[in-house]
Structure formats: structure tokens, C-alpha cells
Amino acid sequence: MESDKRLSETHIMVLPFHSQGHINPMFQFSKRLASKGLKVTLLITTSSISKSMHAQDSSINIEIICEGFDQRKAESIEDSLERYRIAASQSLVELIEQHSRSNHPAKILVYDSILPWAQDVAERQGLHGASFFTQSCAVSAIYYHFNQRAFSSPLEGSVVALPSMPLFHxxxxxxxxxxxxxxxxxxxxxLNQFSNFQKVKWILFNTFTKLEDEVMNWMDSQRPVKTIGPTVPSMYLDKRLEHDRDYGLSLFKQNIDTCITWLDTKEIGSVVYVSFGSVASLGEEQMEELAWGLKRSNSHFLWVVRELEEKKFPYNFVEETSGKGLVVSWCPQLKVLAHKAVGCFLTHCGWNSTLEALSLGVPMVAMPQFSDQTTNAKFIEDVWRVGVRVKADERGLLRDRK
Structure with missing residues (x-):
């Protein structure tokens, strides 16, 4: 009883970076904390996002934090990030002080690792800090080594050798x-994720030990770290949280009924699911090559393409492939990957998508675009052996091989 009382009195604030790929895993982590009886406040930058978080998680308090974007357009990425840091820091202080006058003052701040300034705010306000890494441990370790000048760019040789990881081209x-x-x-x-690496109290990774055991052990030798992944809704994992069926957040309109109804008509393992996430944008030539490849394949396909990207399709593509394919602007990805009709996932290899496919046992065709996706693709093909990586030509294009 005493331990339950202590848990209920522990108030944790959670601060993700303001993009869907960062909010989703930290929101899932918040659900798990709340299920243990902890009081959790999730800090989101816009009210429009918080309203889309379903009432299924009423145990989590959601509050708005100022993002510092006014009518003046940011002059650069640096300007945008600095304005956010200044505004969000002040807003965070105000929220912490506001809760300090309540019956449940905040005691811990879990913050996105790319917001290291949040640790400074936590220290000044008397809170413990926990840094949450939303990318894989391998990718984070590469950035750590690069920050420590273990290797430089451009590369001096053809490969990079780093502790507890495969050779990287x-x-x-x-x-x-x-x-x-x-x-x-x-x-x-x-790189600034590691600016306070030595002083933060807890370091959390959205991964699991059996997936990245060697690099996790190496990272743990530098600083004690904890794995809390995969942050996939409980319905698709251990089913411990009865109502945890989705992330509870989408910045895009979902075609739930359309996608699932269409998949229900297809045979087991007959559909190629194609999605490149909410950020990546294929060039027009690459879009055409991919479209012709899907059209000439012997498989049905479900292709998620944002509305602004549809103009890149070859003329009359959607109409000509309506018998074998379905093109939508968004869909419930977890439900799609869990559907028996889906046989493989053509993916950009974003970390959240990779964890979802791994958790649901869907083989991947890796077509990375940028950021951590190239490294994830390396592990998908060569380390975990759960997919194949497409081979691009000298211009970086995937071609339709007739």
C-alpha cells in the first residue's frame, strides 16, 4: 500500500520534440508509466495535436507548451530551433512552477534527447532528468563516436569500424x-544530444536488448542506459494495456475503413504495403520508376502517398492500376502491418516503422531516404536479416527492371 501511495504521488513530465515521429514513442512510454499508477503530464506544442489524442488515455494529463512561432517566418533552421528553445524553456519553467503549487509537484522530466536544454531547466527547478533517445541505439552510438571524433567526414577510408557494430560503408x-x-x-x-550525456540521471532508448544487444552493452559501458522499447501499442505486443490499440495521435486524416476493407478482399500475403513516412518526398523520376515497378509486379499493392505528392504519378496511373492497387493519403499503419493480407513492407526505414514491422513479423524491402534510415536499412538486411535493401543506380535512383 505504501509503495502504491508513493507511485501515485510521483509526477513525471514528458517533453517530446514537436514532430509525430518523436511524439508517438514518448506518448506510448507515457501510457506505460500511467498504467503503473504514476501521474504523467505530456507537454505538446500545439492544441490541435493534443485534441487529436483520444480520450482513451484520460489518465495522462496533456498540456500545451509554447513553441515560439509568431507571425515572423523563421530565417533558417537554426533560427527556428533557437526560437523554440527560448520560448519552450520559459514555458516549461512556468508549467513546473504551476505544478509545484499543486498537490502533485513534478519530480522528473523525461525529455527528448535532441532537447538537451531541458535538462538544464530540470536542474534549476529541482527535478531529475531522463534523456529519451527516439532513434536506434546503433544510430545514436554512431553520432556519439562522430561527436568524439572517432572518425571524420568525408571518410578517410572506404569503411568505418566502430565498437560492437558491423563495418559501415x-x-x-x-x-x-x-x-x-x-x-x-x-x-x-x-550531436548536441550528448552535451549533457555524463550528468543526466537516466538515459532511455526506444529499442530492446535482444535486437541491439552488442551495441547496447557497449553504450552501457559508457553510461548506464535502459531500454524501454519497442514503443508499439500494447495491443500488438503483450496486451497488458487493454485499450492501448493505437498511438492516439495522427496529424493526418486516416482512411481506416477504406484500407482495411480493401485488404479484407485480398489473399494472405498477397499485398505489398508501400509507405515512406510523413516527411520523405520522392523526386518525380523516382516516383515514376516506383509506380511502373508496382504496376508491372505480380502483387497487389497498398501505397500511401501524401496528397501533395500525387501529382508526381505517371499519367492515369491510379485509374490504370485500380484493379490491383489502392492509393491513399494516409492509413492506420499498425492495423495494415498486422493484416494477414500484407506480405511485405516497402519502407523508408524510419525507426518507428522499422520497430512496427519487426514487432509484427513483416519482412521489409528497405528504400532509405535520409537521416538514420540508411543505417536502419543496413541492419535490416545485414544484421537482423529481416529484409533486403534496394540497389540504386549511379544517380541514386531505384529503377524498374523490366
């Missing part, structure tokens, strides 16, 4: 490292 490394000039601001954002 340049196209296996995160794109912000392999193509260092592509976006210096985002690379700095990712």
Missing part, C-alpha cells in the same frame, strides 16, 4: 554524417 551511415554539408544545423542538433 559511407552509404550505411546517417546521411547528415555521410553528406556532412547537406544540413549542418540538423547534424549539430543530433
Amino acid at each position: 559511407v552509404n550505411d551511415l546517417p546521411s547528415f554524417i555521410s553528406d556532412k554539408g547537406s544540413d549542418a544545423a540538423l547534424l549539430n542538433l543530433l
Whole structure:
């Protein structure tokens, strides 16, 4: 009884970076904490997002944190991130102080690892901090080594050898490292994850030990770390949380009935599910090549394409393939991957999508676009052996091989 009372009095604030790929895993982690009797407050930057989080998780308190975006357009990524840091820091202080006057003052701040300034706020306000890494441990370790100058970019040799990981060719490394000039601001954002690595109380990774045991053991030798993944809704894992059937958050309109009804008409393992996430954008030539490849294949396909991207289709593609394919602007990915009709997943290899496919046993065709996706693809094919990676031509294009 005493331990239950202590749990109910423990208030944890959770601060994700303001994008769906970061919010989803941290929201799932919040659900699990709340299921143990802890008081959890999830801090979100816009009210429109919080309203889309279903009432299924009424045990989680959701509050709005200021993001610092006014009528003035940000001049650069650096400007945008700095404005967010200033505004969100002040807003976070105000929320912590507000709760300090309540019966349940916050005691712990779990923050997205790419927001290291949140640890400084936590310290000043007397809270313990926990850094939450939303990417794989392997990818995080690569950034750690790069930050420690264990290797440099451009590479001095053809491969990079790092402790407890396979050899990496340049196209296996995160794109912000392999193509260092592509976006210096985002690379700095990712390297700054380690600015307070030695002083934060807890370090959490959205992975599981059996998946990344060697690199996890190495990382644990640098600083004690904990795995809390995969952060997939309980319905698709251990079913411990009865009503945890989805993430409870989508910034996009979902075609739930359309997708599932269509899949219900297809044979077991006959459908190729194609999705490149909410950020990646294929070039027009690549879109055409992929479209013709799917059209000429012997498989049904379900292809998620954002509305703004549909103009890149070959002329009359949707109409001509309506007998074998379905194109939608969004869909309930977990339900799709869990459907018996889906035989493989053509994916950009975002970490959340990778964990979902691994958890549901769906083989992958890896077509990484940028960031950590190239490294995830390396592990999918060469380490975990749960998929194959597409082979691009000298221009980086996947071609329809007739």
C-alpha cells in the first residue's frame, strides 16, 4: 500500500520534440508509466495535436507548451530551433512552477534527447532528468563516436569500424554524417544530444536488448542506459494495456475503413504495403520508376502517398492500376502491418516503422531516404536479416527492371 501511495504521488513530465515521429514513442512510454499508477503530464506544442489524442488515455494529463512561432517566418533552421528553445524553456519553467503549487509537484522530466536544454531547466527547478533517445541505439552510438571524433567526414577510408557494430560503408551511415554539408544545423542538433550525456540521471532508448544487444552493452559501458522499447501499442505486443490499440495521435486524416476493407478482399500475403513516412518526398523520376515497378509486379499493392505528392504519378496511373492497387493519403499503419493480407513492407526505414514491422513479423524491402534510415536499412538486411535493401543506380535512383 505504501509503495502504491508513493507511485501515485510521483509526477513525471514528458517533453517530446514537436514532430509525430518523436511524439508517438514518448506518448506510448507515457501510457506505460500511467498504467503503473504514476501521474504523467505530456507537454505538446500545439492544441490541435493534443485534441487529436483520444480520450482513451484520460489518465495522462496533456498540456500545451509554447513553441515560439509568431507571425515572423523563421530565417533558417537554426533560427527556428533557437526560437523554440527560448520560448519552450520559459514555458516549461512556468508549467513546473504551476505544478509545484499543486498537490502533485513534478519530480522528473523525461525529455527528448535532441532537447538537451531541458535538462538544464530540470536542474534549476529541482527535478531529475531522463534523456529519451527516439532513434536506434546503433544510430545514436554512431553520432556519439562522430561527436568524439572517432572518425571524420568525408571518410578517410572506404569503411568505418566502430565498437560492437558491423563495418559501415559511407552509404550505411546517417546521411547528415555521410553528406556532412547537406544540413549542418540538423547534424549539430543530433550531436548536441550528448552535451549533457555524463550528468543526466537516466538515459532511455526506444529499442530492446535482444535486437541491439552488442551495441547496447557497449553504450552501457559508457553510461548506464535502459531500454524501454519497442514503443508499439500494447495491443500488438503483450496486451497488458487493454485499450492501448493505437498511438492516439495522427496529424493526418486516416482512411481506416477504406484500407482495411480493401485488404479484407485480398489473399494472405498477397499485398505489398508501400509507405515512406510523413516527411520523405520522392523526386518525380523516382516516383515514376516506383509506380511502373508496382504496376508491372505480380502483387497487389497498398501505397500511401501524401496528397501533395500525387501529382508526381505517371499519367492515369491510379485509374490504370485500380484493379490491383489502392492509393491513399494516409492509413492506420499498425492495423495494415498486422493484416494477414500484407506480405511485405516497402519502407523508408524510419525507426518507428522499422520497430512496427519487426514487432509484427513483416519482412521489409528497405528504400532509405535520409537521416538514420540508411543505417536502419543496413541492419535490416545485414544484421537482423529481416529484409533486403534496394540497389540504386549511379544517380541514386531505384529503377524498374523490366
